[in-house]
Amino acid sequence: MTRVLEIVDRRLGDRCCDPTARPSRSHAEAEAAAIDFDQLAHPVRLQLLDVLARNEGRVCVCDLEAAVPVKQPTVSHHLRLLREAGLVESEKVGQWVYYRIRRDAARALRDRVQQVLRAFA
């Protein structure tokens, strides 16, 4: 009895609307997508990727440094993040280190991002 009254109370209650509005993706999936966006959410990383994408083959770190307005340790830091994200790879040649973009990973990232965005717009 009490139970029925409670249910009725809820139905007639002061809900603004019923929560049919559920997210289509789990929070875990949203977290994964957020990581994708996070990797691109810094101007220096975007510029580094831009230079690397535009230079088929390899670019040495000194040229990457010249392309962005931060000091050498900071460039190294962002290159590390990009490397750990799998978006670039590096190769040591003598005294220098050359970076190149990983097209496959970049394409996969682009596809995942586009899929998220398709749901919004």
Added chain:
Amino acid sequence: MTRVLEIVDRRLGDRCCDPTARPSRSHAEAEAAAIDFDQLAHPVRLQLLDVLARNEGRVCVCDLEAAVPVKQPTVSHHLRLLREAGLVESEKVGQWVYYRIRRDAARALRDRVQQVLRAFA
């Protein structure tokens, strides 16, 4: 004389490669793009946008709260960020506030993001 020697020294010097590798976009443009990615770089914001996109019309805050695993002030915080970014708009109706996604802004954001990504992959 000294000057010529210096130039020659640089030419023959120990550069790994000439910096033909310049970014195609300015740092200011990269900063603007990074802001776009930043707005999407959080799981709660992605989930909120997801729910809003999937509900043509309006969704009240209480339902948005139910859709994400954070407390009410945090939901309010992220809704404010989305509102300030122009991605959603709100309307107060009596006791409740309804949010809706701004399709035009979402589409514009998507297009800008896609343009950046096209350069990479």
Added chain:
DNA sequence: GGGGTATATTGACGAACGTCGATATACTGG
């Protein structure tokens, strides 16, 4: 091997971010 160069790493620092309890504000029904 010693001096020079390229890149990475470390450590420190301030700034920005994310979260939440507490509170304020605005509305509603009685």
Added chain:
DNA sequence: CCAGTATATCGACGTTCGTCAATATACCCC
């Protein structure tokens, strides 16, 4: 006007991020 509810704001706190000077590491050439 009062008690209750919905949402926003405030204030504090811990965490992560971005940057750089200093240093380490690895390489090169003489």
